[in-house]
Amino acid sequence: MTEAAQQRGVVIPDYLTVRELAELIEASPIDVIKELMANGIMASINQQIDYETAAIVAAEMGFEPQPEAAVAEEAEVAPEEAQVWRRFYQGEKPENMVDRPPVITVLGHVDHGKTSLLDRIRHANVTAGEAGGITQHIGAYQIEHEGRLLTFLDTPGHEAFTAMRARGAQGADIAVLVVAADDGVMPQTREAYNHASAAGVPIVVALNKMDRAQARPEAVKQQLADLGLVPDEWGGTTMVVPVSAQTGEGLEDLLEAILLVTDDTFIKANPKGKVGGTVLESEMERNRGVITTLLVQNGTLRRGDTVLAGTAYGRIKAMFNQFGEQVKEAGPSTPVQIMGLNEPPPAGTLFETVSSEKEARAIIDQRADEAVTSSAAREPMTLEELYARFKAGEAKELTIILKADVQGSIEPIVQSLQRLSVTEDDHELSVNIIASDIGNVNESDVMLASASDAIIIGFQVDVDNAARRRADSEGVEIRRYDIIYKLIEDVEAALEGLLEPVYEDRVIGTAEVRQVFTIPRIGKVAGCYMREGEGRRDSQARVLRDHRVLHKGRVSSLKRFQEDVREVRTGFEFGLNIDGFTDFQEGDIIQFTVRERVT
Ligand SMILES: Nc1nc2c(ncn2[C@@H]2O[C@H](COP(=O)(O)OP(=O)(O)OP(=O)(O)O)[C@@H](O)[C@H]2O)c(=O)[nH]1
Numbered sequence: 383m384t385e386a387a388q389q390r391g392v393v394i395p396d397y398l399t400v401r402e403l404a405e406l407i408e409a410s411p412i413d414v415i416k417e418l419m420a421n422g423i424m425a426s427i428n429q430q431i432d433y434e435t436a437a438i439v440a441a442e443m444g445f446e447p448q449p450e451a452a453v454a455e456e457a458e459v460a461p462e463e464a465q466v467w468r469r470f471y472q473g474e475k476p477e478n479m480v481d482r483p484p485v486i487t488v489l490g491h492v493d494h495g496k497t498s499l500l501d502r503i504r505h506a507n508v509t510a511g512e513a514g515g516i517t518q519h520i521g522a523y524q525i526e527h528e529g530r531l532l533t534f535l536d537t538p539g540h541e542a543f544t545a546m547r548a549r550g551a552q553g554a555d556i557a558v559l560v561v562a563a564d565d566g567v568m569p570q571t572r573e574a575y576n577h578a579s580a581a582g583v584p585i586v587v588a589l590n591k592m593d594r595a596q597a598r599p600e601a602v603k604q605q606l607a608d609l610g611l612v613p614d615e616w617g618g619t620t621m622v623v624p625v626s627a628q629t630g631e632g633l634e635d636l637l638e639a640i641l642l643v644t645d646d647t648f649i650k651a652n653p654k655g656k657v658g659g660t661v662l663e664s665e666m667e668r669n670r671g672v673i674t675t676l677l678v679q680n681g682t683l684r685r686g687d688t689v690l691a692g693t694a695y696g697r698i699k700a701m702f703n704q705f706g707e708q709v710k711e712a713g714p715s716t717p718v719q720i721m722g723l724n725e726p727p728p729a730g731t732l733f734e735t736v737s738s739e740k741e742a743r744a745i746i747d748q749r750a751d752e753a754v755t756s757s758a759a760r761e762p763m764t765l766e767e768l769y770a771r772f773k774a775g776e777a778k779e780l781t782i783i784l785k786a787d788v789q790g791s792i793e794p795i796v797q798s799l800q801r802l803s804v805t806e807d808d809h810e811l812s813v814n815i816i817a818s819d820i821g822n823v824n825e826s827d828v829m830l831a832s833a834s835d836a837i838i839i840g841f842q843v844d845v846d847n848a849a850r851r852r853a854d855s856e857g858v859e860i861r862r863y864d865i866i867y868k869l870i871e872d873v874e875a876a877l878e879g880l881l882e883p884v885y886e887d888r889v890i891g892t893a894e895v896r897q898v899f900t901i902p903r904i905g906k907v908a909g910c911y912m913r914e915g916e917g918r919r920d921s922q923a924r925v926l927r928d929h930r931v932l933h934k935g936r937v938s939s940l941k942r943f944q945e946d947v948r949e950v951r952t953g954f955e956f957g958l959n960i961d962g963f964t965d966f967q968e969g970d971i972i973q974f975t976v977r978e979r980v981t
């Protein structure tokens with residue numbers, strides 16, 4: 383066992399008294415005061431100390447300190463904002479809302495045992511039948527425990543299925559993060575955690591494969607704590623339940639933990655209200671046509687209803703429960719398969735019911751029109767945009783995803799960023815780093831950013847092509863830095879609203895075309911005279927004729943007497959080429975410009 387694994391985690395607030403610290407680490411206040419003195423700090427028992435100081439003492443006394451702020455981060459995201467499907471409950475009167483089964487998404491790294499765990503829980507055996515043992519689709523099942531229904535969604539752990547994990551996390555009341563005790567926190571564990579915490583979903587950890595000899599639960603708990611999931615036995619808020627899908631050990635405890643979280647969470651719907659939910663999967667079957675798995679989230683779905691999901695619609699011809707039995711209706715939190723849609727809607731699409739297929743078509747047409755306007759209007763989430771939202775009272779935090787080259791860079795950047803927060807007109811804008819990891823910015827980072835209105839900061843890393851394309855289409859801002867202080871400075875400036883860059887083309891020199899030459903292999907070159915200012919090889923140039931701008935382009939060559947030069951000053955003659963323009967005429971005016979940030 384590693385040394386780190388033997389340390390106990392302790393969650394420490396920003397400020398606390400010496401007495402409170404002593405209580406947290408179950409030490410005598412005298413020992414704490416002695417430890418402080420050893421570090422050159424004279425403090426009385428009721429004196430406040432800050433996190434940094436407390437962390438030193440805690441570490442000296444054998445604890446692994448965790449800032450409370452980082453631990454609380456997960457809880458701060460308002461689920462109503464992060465989970466679009468919660469809009470189904472908007473407009474429902476509180477008195478009509480009744481308890482519904484919790485929807486629990488099972489997330490985790492590939493092969494850590496999500497499907498096995500679910501199988502064990504529902505005494506079936508799906509793993510054996512799956513292609514290559516890898517879960518390809520979200521499976522949805524309802525089980526009964528202590529007379530209460532629970533709805534489970536299985537998700538695949540393979541790295542290719544980011545979107546499914548994101549959706550799974552977004553549609554859930556609770557996430558069970560499955561971590562194999564013999565393998566520990568792996569890339570998709572981290573990613574799943576990020577998705578769940580970005581969606582504001584409470585997380586219960588299932589520490590699986592405890593039956594294996596190589597299981598190292600304490601070391602894995604340490605990794606979880608490092609991730610921000612501090613086990614409750616260490617003073618944190620995350621329930622970490624050791625289990626084995628193989629032997630069934632701990633499964634009762636896991637279900638118990640889920641019920642505890644359920645009782646702490648608002649999980650209600652109106653079974654008589656407006657029908658809506660999420661498409662879990664959909665496919666075309668040769669004999670039955672389009673088969674769609676839906677999770678009903680509000681209202682009661684009935685056979686014969688007309689369903690509208692994105693651009694897919696149709697009357698429900700038949701409806702089946704998880705055992706393939708025909709059912710006539712399905713209430714909130716129930717997964718069902720339906721037959722009757724005209725096309726398979728993409729997984730993750732929200733559905734609702736409408737009065738007729740005619741109405742469905744009318745809504746689809748109207749949406750198509752709106753889509754044209756809104757895609758043009760879609761504002762990228764930039765630092766500037768965020769500040770504007772903050773000013774308007776719409777944003778409370780700057781959400782950041784950090785990617786860096788090495789683990790050693792992450793720590794100092796995260797810490798410096800977390801210290802930046804500003805208060806203005808009684809509201810506070812703070813930095814919320816929802817994910818930080820090493821490696822290039824990839825598509826999954828962009829999807830997470832898009833789902834959580836975050837910007838991505840890359841420190842000494844590149845951006846994958848796929849990520850770049852996705853960022854363009856989703857309107858996600860990616861900022862890259864090579865110097866830490868520059869990065870911090872920019873974010874700080876953004877938080878203070880100073881970063882509203884206005885770029886202007888500043889004219890640095892004006893020349894006139896006196897002669898046009900044709901040079902073999904090069905084409906037309908403008909022989910110019912620099913009237914005032916200067917022209918630079920690295921600047922842009924505008925061609926003006928009759929006071930109108932004919933062309934703007936990059937300077938592609940600047941020559942004096944056949945020699946390439948970097949710049950030309952007032953009064954000199956020179957030869958000029960501009961990218962994408964050859965149609966020079968005598969008397970044309972050339973303006974050299976540079977792009978400059980004016981604020
Ligand atoms: N010894 C042991 N093996 C387990 C346990 N749980 C799962 N396994 C094995 O681990 C392998 C992967 O299990 P799955 O349930 O398919 O894992 P998964 O997380 O659903 O995998 P993906 O869906 O591919 O992401 C299988 O060979 C299981 O038999 C456990 O508790 N103990």
Ligand SMILES: [Mg+2]
Pocket residue numbers: 496497498515516517536537538539
């Ligand atoms: Mg699986």
